[in-house]
Amino acid sequence: MGKKKQEMAQVYNGTSNEFIFGEQGGKGKNLSSFLKNLSLTGSSTLSHSSSARDSVEETNSQIYGSLGYANSTSSLNSSGNLFNPKRPTNTQRTVSVGSGLPHTSTGLGSGFPERMTPVSGGSGGKISPYSSHKQSQPRRSRSMSRYTDLDDDWDADLQEVSSPKKELTKLDTEESSRTSLNAQTSPMLDSLYPDLMLPSGNGVSAASKPPKESLDFEDMQTKMEINKLNLLNSKYAKFRKVLTSDNNINLQDLRKLAWNGIPNELRAVSWLLLLGYLPTNKSRQSSTLKRKRQEYLEGLDSVTIEFHDDPPDNESTTSLSNANRDKMLYHQIKIDVKRTNPTLKLYSYTATQMSLRKILYLWAVRHPASGYVQGINDLCTPFYQIFLNNYIWQLQRKQQLLQRQHKSNNSSTGSLPEDDDMDLYIPGYLASEEEDDPEELKLLQDPQLPQYTLDNFDTSWLSPRITAIIEADTYWCLSRLLENITDNYIHEQPGIIRQVNELRNLISKIDHELIKHFDSEGVEFIQFSFRWMNCLLMRELPIQLIIRMWDTYLSETPLGFNTFHTYVCAAFLIKFSGDLKAKDFQEILLFLQNPPTSRWKEKDVELMLSEAFIWQSLYKNASAHLR
Amino acid sequence: MSSRKKTLLKVIILGDSGVGKTSLMQQFVNNKFSHQYKATIGADFLTKEIIIDNNKPVTLQIWDTAGQERFQSLGVAFYRGADCCVLCFDVTNEKSLNNLTSWKDEFLVQSNVSNPQDFPFIIIGNKIDVDDSKKIPSLQKKLHNITHNQLGGLNYPVFETSAKDSINVEAAFEVIAKMALQQEELNAASGGDVNDDYNDAINIHLDGESSGCGC
Numbered sequence: 001m002g003k004k005k006q007e008m009a010q011v012y013n014g015t016s017n018e019f020i021f022g023e024q025g026g027k028g029k030n031l032s033s034f035l036k037n038l039s040l041t042g043s044s045t046l047s048h049s050s051s052a053r054d055s056v057e058e059t060n061s062q063i064y065g066s067l068g069y070a071n072s073t074s075s076l077n078s079s080g081n082l083f084n085p086k087r088p089t090n091t092q093r094t095v096s097v098g099s100g101l102p103h104t105s106t107g108l109g110s111g112f113p114e115r116m117t118p119v120s121g122g123s124g125g126k127i128s129p130y131s132s133h134k135q136s137q138p139r140r141s142r143s144m145s146r147y148t149d150l151d152d153d154w155d156a157d158l159q160e161v162s163s164p165k166k167e168l169t170k171l172d173t174e175e176s177s178r179t180s181l182n183a184q185t186s187p188m189l190d191s192l193y194p195d196l197m198l199p200s201g202n203g204v205s206a207a208s209k210p211p212k213e214s215l216d217f218e219d220m221q222t223k224m225e226i227n228k229l230n231l232l233n234s235k236y237a238k239f240r241k242v243l244t245s246d247n248n249i250n251l252q253d254l255r256k257l258a259w260n261g262i263p264n265e266l267r268a269v270s271w272l273l274l275l276g277y278l279p280t281n282k283s284r285q286s287s288t289l290k291r292k293r294q295e296y297l298e299g300l301d302s303v304t305i306e307f308h309d310d311p312p313d314n315e316s317t318t319s320l321s322n323a324n325r326d327k328m329l330y331h332q333i334k335i336d337v338k339r340t341n342p343t344l345k346l347y348s349y350t351a352t353q354m355s356l357r358k359i360l361y362l363w364a365v366r367h368p369a370s371g372y373v374q375g376i377n378d379l380c381t382p383f384y385q386i387f388l389n390n391y392i393w394q395l396q397r398k399q400q401l402l403q404r405q406h407k408s409n410n411s412s413t414g415s416l417p418e419d420d421d422m423d424l425y426i427p428g429y430l431a432s433e434e435e436d437d438p439e440e441l442k443l444l445q446d447p448q449l450p451q452y453t454l455d456n457f458d459t460s461w462l463s464p465r466i467t468a469i470i471e472a473d474t475y476w477c478l479s480r481l482l483e484n485i486t487d488n489y490i491h492e493q494p495g496i497i498r499q500v501n502e503l504r505n506l507i508s509k510i511d512h513e514l515i516k517h518f519d520s521e522g523v524e525f526i527q528f529s530f531r532w533m534n535c536l537l538m539r540e541l542p543i544q545l546i547i548r549m550w551d552t553y554l555s556e557t558p559l560g561f562n563t564f565h566t567y568v569c570a571a572f573l574i575k576f577s578g579d580l581k582a583k584d585f586q587e588i589l590l591f592l593q594n595p596p597t598s599r600w601k602e603k604d605v606e607l608m609l610s611e612a613f614i615w616q617s618l619y620k621n622a623s624a625h626l627r
Numbered sequence: 628m629s630s631r632k633k634t635l636l637k638v639i640i641l642g643d644s645g646v647g648k649t650s651l652m653q654q655f656v657n658n659k660f661s662h663q664y665k666a667t668i669g670a671d672f673l674t675k676e677i678i679i680d681n682n683k684p685v686t687l688q689i690w691d692t693a694g695q696e697r698f699q700s701l702g703v704a705f706y707r708g709a710d711c712c713v714l715c716f717d718v719t720n721e722k723s724l725n726n727l728t729s730w731k732d733e734f735l736v737q738s739n740v741s742n743p744q745d746f747p748f749i750i751i752g753n754k755i756d757v758d759d760s761k762k763i764p765s766l767q768k769k770l771h772n773i774t775h776n777q778l779g780g781l782n783y784p785v786f787e788t789s790a791k792d793s794i795n796v797e798a799a800f801e802v803i804a805k806m807a808l809q810q811e812e813l814n815a816a817s818g819g820d821v822n823d824d825y826n827d828a829i830n831i832h833l834d835g836e837s838s839g840c841g842c
Contacts (some may be wrong), residue, residue: 342664493700
């Protein structure tokens with residue numbers, strides 16, 4: 001005990017934040033001992049000893065005080081929010097960003113944790129490579145005007161000006177070679193027009209800015225729009241670089257980038273890589289995919305069930321015994337596919353439903369320990385969607401090329417001009433010259449093609465060839481995903497039970513008031529968070545936001561669908577902490593069953609992810625002590 | 628629960644996947660029907676205040692559970708303290724009818740009710756709006772067979788409903804509420820709805836770990 005006290009003292013006495021966010025990136029000895037002690041204290045709170053709780057609060061306020069979290073509400077527990085307070089040590093070098101993000105403001109990378117490591121002290125130390133990747137959020141502008149830096153690296157240090165510049169020129173050329181997005185934008189735009197930045201730019205660099213002209217609102221909006229496109233462009237360029245610069249794709253680099261979101265066009269290929277389904281070695285990609293897709297088709301052939309569009313639904317009347325388990329399984333999948341994302345048109349097409357049935361059925365018979373469990377139908381939809389989306393994108397690009405070829409035609413060869421982004425395509429999606437695909441030809445001649453999106457594309461237009469490919473890729477990605485959470489779906493679902501308990505433990509550390517309130521109202525975590533785990537929050541958030549979340553989940557190592565997800569759930573719950581504390585049992589359950597997320601934007605999800613990240617860094621090794 | 632002024636009645640809805648549990652509940656609580664319900668995961672919660680008998684206002688807290696077998700181990704968390712259990716089947720799906728017995732047994736095992744012999748159950752056959760040709764042949768006979776031979780020979784009330792066309796839903800829930808109220812009063816009279824000693828005795832999951840003798 002004496003030793004523990006010593007360690008605690010070490011932490012408490014720290015007057016700077018170096019103990020937690022020092023050079024060891026929060027993984028130093030001091031942090032772990034602090035966490036150990038914190039968790040020991042935390043566990044005693046479960047006995048509802050008020051003195052123990054007080055000491056936790058005291059501990060927290062001391063610790064966060066020493067971090068510079070000068071929380072006005074004095075207790076972390078009562079506000080449940082780590083992010084309100086300023087961190088004086090960091091603000092001096094932090095150019096202010098993110099107006100409209102009151103939660104994050106400064107410090108910790110505007111809510112986008114750079115995995116702690118690069119958060120240097122106030123001295124303006126080195127910025128790790130992470131930081132130059134992290135703020136590729138299109139919505140977030142920087143107020144930078146001193147130097148041209150294409151990546152939106154608002155807090156890069158001036159000492160580092162030279163190196164980003166080198167990279168910049170490279171990116172510029174790459175970027176201007178892009179044909180789809182950049183027609184009206186100039187990569188240098190943000191340096192030419194510093195005014196385009198959000199008007200919040202009043203940090204250190206504000207002084208060096210030229211005086212702002214008064215812009216009327218419309219002007220401002222247009223320019224912000226341009227700026228957004230510009231940032232998107234630069235993000236794309238960064239991904240492009242990682243994905244194409246080498247024959248062997250650097251997964252680490254890809255993860256760092258992808259954590260903050262992947263551009264739509266490159267999402268499918270990035271996910272394939274992050275899941276380990278697509279080899280990083282380019283020379284092996286085509287053959288691997290070909291083999292895997294073939295394997296999927298052979299798997300379907302070996303399955304005895306007939307994937308009729310509408311099989312006679314008479315198993316109920318004929319099979320009184322349980323003899324035909326396969327039929328029961330298929331029946332379950334069928335009725336669930338029918339009610340998968342029922343509000344989205346894409347999932348109402350027979351072709352879509354047939355694909356999902358096949359994927360789910362094959363997965364279930366291949367994984368008898370879990371079999372099909374309701375909710376898995378939800379989990380395969382993000383994959384299906386992004387692969388279909390990628391196919392549409394590739395078709396559109398090809399159509400553009402064909403049209404250009406047609407215009408500039410007649411000169412010399414009839415071969416297609418090379419697509420600049422050819423090596424960003426997932427191999428095999430577009431039919432090769434030997435492959436006969438009349439449906440694809442028809443789509444390529446369709447004048448409406450440029451307007452097609454997931455919202456208006458009818459999956460019956462797809463050829464059997466590409467249908468099988470999309471199904472196979474979805475199948476393998478789903479398999480990869482589920483490998484990480486097998487425990488969630490086997491008998492008694494121990495993985496989910498564990499996660500629900502972990503969530504409760506986390507909340508008891510982060511927001512003790514909320515736990516007390518839940519306890520007094522008789523609310524149990526299993527009552528509302530079971531579904532959060534079983535469907536990975538897919539029932540709580542719109543699918544586009546889920547897809548954005550998965551960018552981050554897939555960039556976590558190990559994949560974030562397990563542990564990290566629990567932290568995300570904690571962040572999610574705490575978002576509503578204030579509301580919940582004013583509600584009784586019924587109101588709480590009704591609220592959590594239908595949380596007000598329909599208007600959420602990407603930035604809400606990103607904020608939640610970064611909160612989750614910080615809590616994970618703080619508590620990850622501590623939770624073990626609670627058991 | 629008994630400390631509150633308003634009477635809260637906890638109702639559990641059970642039955643195979645796809646028989647229309649969610650639709651029934653939505654029809655009863657919100658008077659609407661939709662084709663867009665997703666499969667229930669875990670259990671959904673809804674409440675409705677109604678007035679029964681002699682102007683007595685009660686609040687029904689209804690747990691709409693997931694039908695898939697895999698979720699049955701969750702029952703312990705959701706069934707506890709139930710005042711009435713609704714067993715649902717689909718009049719076009721014979722298997723769902725045959726499963727009623729196992730749903731009832733499962734409920735009794737997991738809920739630890741103090742009076743398993745006369746705990747109030749009610750049976751609802753949903754989807755009577757569907758064409759007769761699709762319905763279970765000689766349904767009445769089979770239903771009679773199940774309620775009298777398999778469900779312990781007790782006369783559980785049976786309702787045939789259509790959540791889609793709102794047939795009999797209101798009536799069924801009125802009976803549910805009355806039965807639940809009786810059970811609640813019974814529990815209140817016997818001093819709390821859960822008896823702890825009894826709990827331990829039939830919780831099969833504790834068997835392996837408890838060091839003492841369970842008998």
